[in-house]
Amino acid sequence: MNKNTQCVHGGSGGAIEVTGINTPVYTSTAYHYLDSDKQPYPRYFNTPNQDVVVAKLCALEQTEAGLLFGSGMAAISTTLFSLLSSGDHVVLQDQLYGGTFNLVMKEFERLGIRYTLAASDADSIVAAVRDDTRVIYLESPTNPLLTVVDLRSIATMAKRRGMVTVVDNTFASPINQNPSLLGIDLVIHSGTKYLAGHSDLSCGAVLGSQALVDRIRALALNFGGCLNAQDAALLERSLKTLALRVERQTHNAAALAEFLGSLDAVSAVYYPGLPSHPSHSIARSQMNGYGAMLGFELADDAIDSLRFQRNLKLIAPVLSLGGVESSICAPAITSHRHLSPAQRADMGVRDGLLRLSVGIEDVADLQGDILQALEQ
Ligand SMILES: Cc1ncc(COP(=O)(O)O)c(C=O)c1O
Numbered sequence: 001m002n003k004n005t006q007c008v009h010g011g012s013g014g015a016i017e018v019t020g021i022n023t024p025v026y027t028s029t030a031y032h033y034l035d036s037d038k039q040p041y042p043r044y045f046n047t048p049n050q051d052v053v054v055a056k057l058c059a060l061e062q063t064e065a066g067l068l069f070g071s072g073m074a075a076i077s078t079t080l081f082s083l084l085s086s087g088d089h090v091v092l093q094d095q096l097y098g099g100t101f102n103l104v105m106k107e108f109e110r111l112g113i114r115y116t117l118a119a120s121d122a123d124s125i126v127a128a129v130r131d132d133t134r135v136i137y138l139e140s141p142t143n144p145l146l147t148v149v150d151l152r153s154i155a156t157m158a159k160r161r162g163m164v165t166v167v168d169n170t171f172a173s174p175i176n177q178n179p180s181l182l183g184i185d186l187v188i189h190s191g192t193k194y195l196a197g198h199s200d201l202s203c204g205a206v207l208g209s210q211a212l213v214d215r216i217r218a219l220a221l222n223f224g225g226c227l228n229a230q231d232a233a234l235l236e237r238s239l240k241t242l243a244l245r246v247e248r249q250t251h252n253a254a255a256l257a258e259f260l261g262s263l264d265a266v267s268a269v270y271y272p273g274l275p276s277h278p279s280h281s282i283a284r285s286q287m288n289g290y291g292a293m294l295g296f297e298l299a300d301d302a303i304d305s306l307r308f309q310r311n312l313k314l315i316a317p318v319l320s321l322g323g324v325e326s327s328i329c330a331p332a333i334t335s336h337r338h339l340s341p342a343q344r345a346d347m348g349v350r351d352g353l354l355r356l357s358v359g360i361e362d363v364a365d366l367q368g369d370i371l372q373a374l375e376q
Helices: 003-009 048-061 072-083 098-111 122-127 151-160 210-223 229-239 242-261 280-286 305-311 341-347 363-375
Strands: 065-069 089-093 114-118 133-139 164-168 186-190 204-208 266-270 293-298 327-329 353-357
Touching (some): 048 229, 072 098, 072 133, 072 164, 072 186, 072 204, 072 210, 098 114, 133 151, 151 164
Parallel strands (some): 164 186
Antiparallel strands (some): 186 204, 266 293, 327 353
């Protein structure tokens, strides 16, 4: 071999015995295809690192198959466009993640996909179903008021009428809720949140039956929103601590919900684990834990919620959620800023509402941080 050839081939090609407990990172985007049934390629969603993570997520969500994407929105858009064609009708909740809402507003109208936005109770969703409805798309618990949707009864109705049900399970994570066990067909995650859990990785997933996932894969390889090997390996590592993290976060959130409820400076707390939350009984019947997201309102209009956030020393005012570090944001100026004040008021999203993503810190330190920021 000459130098140029050595640069490419020198030292490589030998079989490497792998005995380590971690999956090697297969950085290859090219795989031998002769004498092999499988032809891995990142955009075919079938490389070793993608497969390992999908298998783990399937075990966690109790599904047959799945696909990994480069973001939650890639998973959502690819799934919806693979299930819906021009002229079809879809029922969606009116309390959706802002990016999903934007997708519906901008792209569905342009492409002639019809839709109805319904309130989050099962009766409103069933009432919005028409003869041409193909899909019901839900989020539970919702952002930011943590409304829990009765997934079991919607799934039962949808099965009877031949519709596909999809649930964005990002807020609950597979630790606190498994929609497929309630009869839901497809489960979506923004893996950027709890699955990855360290605020350093963008990814998404859809999980369900082999037949539905194959249907989504057919479009996914045209859209091309796949996850690369390094990020898949990072996600695999993150998933090993998912239950530990989410159980601790959920425990902390329950403690903080009670603590916030006991403060004179707080007028309302939204957490499905509280018996006072309107969704408490549905949450108790379908969730394994009440989650680590909560909302609260400051009682006194004189308390400037922006100043309150600036005064926090541990809880970070950031846009994302689900990380090991606690974070906070005001939906009125972030996720719900595109709505008018009247629309926000209709949805119950007041200007002073704050959304807290509870991390794994010691809960006493989080309580102390809230108290010192209120005092200031
Ligand atoms: C509930 C929910 N679904 C989907 C998404 C979109 O995920 P990504 O930002 O990974 O595309 C988000 C992001 O905030 C979310 O909160």
